[in-house]
Amino acid sequence: MDFRIFTEPELGAGYSELLRVARLAEETGFEGFFRSDHVLAMDGSEGLPGPTDAWTTLSALGRETTRIRLGTLVTAATFRLPGMLAITVAQADEMCGGRIELGLGAGWFAAEHAAYGIPFPSVHERFDRFTEQLEILSGLWATPPGARFSYAGTHYTLTDCPALPRPVQQPGPPVIIGGYGPRRTPALAARFAAEFNLTFASIDTAVEQFERVDAACRSAGREPANLPRSIGQTLALGRTDAEIAERALPAAAPENMRTNALAGSPAQVVDAIGRWRERTGIDRLYLQILDLADLGHIELFAAEVMPQLAAEGTPG
Template identity: 60%
Template sequence: MELRIFTEPQQGADYDQLLAVARCAEDAGYGAFFRSDHYLKMGSVSGEPGPTDAWTTLAGLARDTSRIRLGTLMTAATFRLPGPLAITVAQVDRMSGGRVELGIGTGWYAEEHTAYGIPFPALGERFDRLEEQLAVITGLWETPVGGTFDFAGKYYPVSDSPALPKPVQQPRPPVLLGGMGPKRTPRLAARYADEFNLPFASLEDSAAQFDRVRAACAESGRDPSGMVWSNALVLCAGRDDAEVARRAAAIGREPAELRENGLAGTPAEIVDKLGRYAAIGSDRAYLQVLDLADLDHLELVAAEVMPQL
């Protein structure tokens, strides 16, 4: 199983902090550095110095790192128009030498939309818009050089686009979709996703949703073995119970709750839980790191968990 690092900068982080985590993750051998795409803090933290834009951050990291893959869990389709987003991601892919992945979803956090003047349609319309965004973004990337792209969409009609720039990765950067929606989510994943991700889901819920997506793949004539399956889980590792408790306290959580709902405990406990996710088909784990100053946390997992996977 591949391990990746996942951060939540809206909780309070500037670019230099994110760069330090990304470089630590790169040096330690993690497969990727991902970040959320949110414009407003959650919970009781101050959120200072304020939000950082996901794709501005990744553009900087594209030049300030050299090997680690970079992406979002998940860019909100409500934040950006699909044509400009396709340009942005393709540009960052070129800036990174072909290391970018696009996680994208409907958007769900109503308060961040009202806080920054972003329209927030009802869920059904958000799904409709996401489906059109996926068609436009992948269509622009996959149009042969010298050709043009057209799309007769309700929300995002495109006419005679030169479909430039092209990303380095061909036919396109990987697209990640995810979530627990029982109908539209599996159908969209079967059509567009290279990877299907579940955030903070139990083993039982993950297995059930993976089965729904596999069924949707089969219905559409796609071999589900070509999909990458992944989970995102909050990380709280320690060499012993005292270190686990210290790290849990630093993020305002309880060790018992994190052991139940996250990826917490000693290296042996974490290897065991990751093994149970692998048994239901998960190929990757995104380790949500909430204390970005604690780089020893990443190094501990790289040294004592990663070699056992």
């Protein structure tokens, strides 16, 4: 099991803050640094100093880190044309020496699309576009050197594409797919995903969705055990009740984020992660850190939670 830091820069974080957190994550033993790909805060705040582009950020971080995996949870398929997304992700992969992962979803936050003039079609069309993007990305990255890739879909057409640049990782950077959809999401994960992720879910909800993913894998002729599962939860860790309360989500936060957060003392958080591991068999945990200035929060998890899990037989 590995642990990754997950950030929400649209709430207010510039590149310097993100770089500090990414470097600390690397120094303290985390396996990855991930960020959302949103351009508008969801809590109604201004999110100063303003949004940062996910792939510009990750490309830069790739030059200033050496070990940790870097990626998005998640890029919206509505944000970028698939051919250009393939170029962007492949270049970021080259810039970091092959450490990029692409979380990709259909897109859901209507307000940010309206704010920045991004078309926001129906949910059915968004999933159709999402499917075509997955087909195009996997097709481009699997195209051998010297060959050309063409694709004719309902929403995207590519003609004699040289499929360049090639990413360092072959057949391409790992693609993360997640979400709660009962049919199309598990089916797409079974076809395209290197990892299936759920964020802010309860254990019972995760178990049900993982069972759907297992069934979709079997239908697609894929062994379910070959598709790693991961969970993302907000962290509110502290040595004292006051410290825990200070790091807790506000009452206005979505209920699923608050009720499923990993909150409490180091011992309590270790127990909570153990329950997740026992019930769901997760391979990976993304820890959402909201206050990126609170570096002690990350240091506390690394110092007092990771070693306990390692001592119990779960590599941290």
